[in-house]
Amino acid sequence: MAACGRAIVARMDSPVALIPQLAAHIVAAGGKRLRPLLTLAAARMCGYADGDRHVNLAACVEFIHTATLLHDDVVDQSMLRRGMASANSVFDNKAPVLVGDFMFTRAFQLMIEDGSLHVLRILSHASATIAEGEVLQLVTQHDLTTTEEKYLEVVRGKTAALFAAAAQVGAVVAGRPEAEERALAEYGHSLGIAFQLVDDALDYVADEAVLGKTVGDDFREGKITLPILIAYQKGSAEERRFWARTLEDGDQSDADFSHAMELLGRHGAIDATLVRAGQFVRQAQESLSLFPPSALRQALIDVGTYTISRAH
Structure with missing residues (x-):
């Protein structure tokens, strides 16, 4: 991970001063670097021991991820990222979009x-799929007729790919072999x-300092996520009118977010979402059964456990 960090910093260098300046802002914000960790741990678990291909490809993965974050924050007008002011709130919108493009080219x-x-x-397929997922999310935004399957299609594109x-x-x-790749x-x-x-x-229940971004952003942006779908489907006619007004029409008052959290709690929407997340974690962990026990396989299993523990 230290070598990967050095590779990222080296590849962010540019004679155009604003690029390393904005890049330094992103690096200073830290982040879990979870995606490059998967590349490094998987390569080592599979027996890769010579060379630095895994390090450079882990850096490539992080560049793709960071580029999408820069673009997402502009689209969503987010003010926080990883607990710090987002790049677009510091540098305005134009620079993060263009530096995001720079990071995509560095990845390639x-x-x-x-x-x-x-x-x-x-x-490259993953990069295209991420873009499709983000556009699909834009299409489903403010649309309470979105199905759970359509929501999961967005998630598969923008995150899982x-x-x-x-x-x-x-x-x-x-x-x-291909079986291990699969x-x-x-x-x-x-x-x-x-x-x-x-x-x-x-996004509905976290401590903002822990989450690292503004709590309630999804609600304010009218994003249709699983907690909303669960509460909407279980809600009364009056409650559905509330969701339609706030999420579809975008007519929100200062008190609406608190009421939204109350409705989510009333219908157990957060707990139900975390139960679904736990099911996917178990699927992930079971996929590793093809590999013999090792410290690195256990580390990848533990990443799944960590993913759920973030909510507690």
Whole structure:
């Protein structure tokens, strides 16, 4: 992870001063670096011991992720990211969009330098899928007719795709068979869904300092997430009118967020969302049964446990 951090900093360098300046702001904010960790741990678990392909590809994965965060914060007009002022709130909107583009190009440079068409295929497909997921989320925003399956389609695109790719390329650099690639992709995919489900629950109940972003952003932006779908489906006609006014019409008062949390609690929507997240974590952990017991396999299992523990 230290080597990956050094690779990220080195690749953020540019003679255009604003690029490293904005990049330094993002690096200073920290973050879990969970996606590159999956690449590094999967590669080591699969026996990769020589060279630094896994380090460079882990950096590539983080560049893709960071680029999407920069763009997302502009789209969502978010003021906080990882507990600090978001890049768009410090630098305005134009610079984060363009530096996000720079990070995408850096990611593709790293893919090309790796020299594997298979790696390029996996990560470029994930990049396209993320963009599709973000656009689909935009389409479903403010739409209470969204089904749970459509919601999960958004999650698979915008979050799970990169988790899956990050884990899968670890097996690729180790030269492991397709079955192991597939198992790690399934692990990452299920873990990514669980991670997003927990995030969506935390948006209503977390301590803002712990969450690292503004609590209630999803509500204010009219995002249709699983807690909302559960409460809406279980709600009375009056409650459904409340959700329609606040989320579909965007007519919100200062007291509406508190009432939204009250309704979510009344119908057990947060707990139900976390139960679903736990199911996906177990699926992720079961995907690792193909691999022999080891400290690294246990570490990947523990990442799933950590994903759920964030909500407690």
